[in-house]
Amino acid sequence: MGTREIFSFLRSWLSDPAAVGAIAPSGQALAQAITGEISAASAPVIELGPGTGVFTRALLARGLCERDLTLVEYGSDFVRLLQYSFPSAQVLWMDAGRLSRETLGDGVKAGAVVSGLPLLNLSPRKVVAILAGAFAVLRPNGVFYQFTYAPVCPVSRPLLDRLGLKASLMARVIRNVPPASVYRITRRGPLRLVSG
Ligand SMILES: C[S@@+](CC[C@H](N)C(=O)[O-])C[C@H]1O[C@@H](n2cnc3c(N)ncnc32)[C@H](O)[C@@H]1O
Numbered sequence: 688m689g690t691r692e693i694f695s696f697l698r699s700w701l702s703d704p705a706a707v708g709a710i711a712p713s714g715q716a717l718a719q720a721i722t723g724e725i726s727a728a729s730a731p732v733i734e735l736g737p738g739t740g741v742f743t744r745a746l747l748a749r750g751l752c753e754r755d756l757t758l759v760e761y762g763s764d765f766v767r768l769l770q771y772s773f774p775s776a777q778v779l780w781m782d783a784g785r786l787s788r789e790t791l792g793d794g795v796k797a798g799a800v801v802s803g804l805p806l807l808n809l810s811p812r813k814v815v816a817i818l819a820g821a822f823a824v825l826r827p828n829g830v831f832y833q834f835t836y837a838p839v840c841p842v843s844r845p846l847l848d849r850l851g852l853k854a855s856l857m858a859r860v861i862r863n864v865p866p867a868s869v870y871r872i873t874r875r876g877p878l879r880l881v882s883g
Contacts (some may be wrong), residue, residue, distance in 0.1 A: 710807020718745035729798030730755035786820030
């Protein structure tokens with residue numbers, strides 16, 4: 688991690704630790720685990736809460752082009768860093784709970800959403816808005832990848848049921864500070880539509 692990333696992370700953490708929701712940016716092992724099923728065929732890909740861009744770099748290493756990435760970030764320091772680091776990506780300075788087809792513009796649906804959002808620090812209402820918005824812009828077989836430091840899925844079963852979604856544990860990553868788990872969240876059936 689470069690000096691720019693370290694200062695950006697520290698400034699963001701000091702101004703809003705709950706929104707950052709981590710004591711440090713994710714490590715390489717977690718970045719590889721959460722992006723492990725994604726390839727160029729998944730394009731376009733949306734990343735929620737990219738922070739310093741650890742997962743973004745892993746997506747590029749997996750064959751995605753910057754222009755196939757939409758980075759949705761709330762923290763202004765992180766937004767400036769992302770615009771500097773990934774000049775050809777679409778960087779949206781906005782709340783991930785406001786994601787919709789309109790915000791993405793060209794109408795091409797995403798193959799994957801990669802989320803670094805601290806879902807456990809958010810209200811259930813906000814989590815519903817985030818998932819409903821994400822599945823509105825995902826292809827029918829699109830996947831929402833989420834990591835968590837908690838021992839269970841950060842989206843509760845009743846909430847998944849309400850949205851017609853299912854979650855499965857994909858990986859446990861011990862070599863991260865703190866250790867983390869990655870979940871894949873998909874539609875439960877091909878015809879069920881997600882709404883808030
Ligand atoms: C746990 S950090 C993860 C950063 C990076 N993905 C990583 O793993 O190192 C959470 C990120 O989500 C962003 N964030 C939190 N709430 C958000 C929201 N409602 N909309 C968009 N970004 C948000 C924070 O600013 C921060 O960049």
